[in-house]
Amino acid sequence: xxxxxxxxxxxxxxxxxxxxxxxxxxxxxxxxxxxxxxxxxxxxxxxxxxxxxxxxxxxxxxxxxxxxxxxxxxxxxxxxxxxxxxxxxxxxxxxxxxxxxxxxxxxxxxxxxxxxxxxxxxxxxxxxxxxxxxxxxx
Amino acid sequence: xxxxxxxxxxxxxxxxxxxxxxxxxxxxxxxxxxxxxxxxxxxxxxxxxxxxxxxxxxxxxxxxxxxxxxxxxxxxxxxxx
Numbered sequence: 001x002x003x004x005x006x007x008x009x010x011x012x013x014x015x016x017x018x019x020x021x022x023x024x025x026x027x028x029x030x031x032x033x034x035x036x037x038x039x040x041x042x043x044x045x046x047x048x049x050x051x052x053x054x055x056x057x058x059x060x061x062x063x064x065x066x067x068x069x070x071x072x073x074x075x076x077x078x079x080x081x082x083x084x085x086x087x088x089x090x091x092x093x094x095x096x097x098x099x100x101x102x103x104x105x106x107x108x109x110x111x112x113x114x115x116x117x118x119x120x121x122x123x124x125x126x127x128x129x130x131x132x133x134x135x136x137x138x
Numbered sequence: 139x140x141x142x143x144x145x146x147x148x149x150x151x152x153x154x155x156x157x158x159x160x161x162x163x164x165x166x167x168x169x170x171x172x173x174x175x176x177x178x179x180x181x182x183x184x185x186x187x188x189x190x191x192x193x194x195x196x197x198x199x200x201x202x203x204x205x206x207x208x209x210x211x212x213x214x215x216x217x218x219x
Contacts, residue, residue: 049218051218052192116216116219118197118216120211120218121217122146123217
């Protein structure tokens with residue numbers, strides 16, 4: 001089972017974890033990325049995520065397909081938020097399930113690392129005294 | 139020929155629009171398009187080294203030749219997660 005999407009509303013991790021459970025799987029790894037209230041010594045008020053929707057979903061699907069084939073995953077869910085996300089809130093959820101834990105751990109890391117390299121989503125950190133696009137300080 | 143241009147994040151801030159239809163000469167390459175835009179939006183030139191480009195939602199390189207009705211996207215390094 002593969003599900004990939006982007007959404008503005010808050011993420012329901014319990015629902016994602018229990019959706020389409022495969023009784024043959026002995027391991028689920030649920031990775032959640034959260035917005036921190038600080039970054040490089042600054043107080044973060046919130047992050048605004050901008051997304052290129054069509055391409056982001058396409059790239060996330062490619063990454064999910066790569067992980068499913070390489071580690072024989074039975075479940076792979078990637079959900080990324082866009083718009084305003086407040087400190088403490090979850091910005092991304094990655095769920096992978098497979099019969100044994102090793103494949104789940106490795107594939108989960110692969111997916112988040114590839115998302116950070118390839119998926120066209122940008123975060124703008126907003127502080128008390130301004131804002132800054134992250135990953136783009138030229 | 140007509141193409142659609144979409145820009146994101148800091149590139150959108152520089153250009154002041156999110157998407158635009160453009161008319162460009164036949165066989166224009168991506169790098170030619172970026173050079174033409176940099177003439178209008180001078181701050182774009184500072185971003186050229188790190189600029190990422192996509193055609194029809196696939197990452198592309200500067201020598202890519204554009205076709206009628208292509209959708210070109212220009213954006214800075216991604217920072218999702």
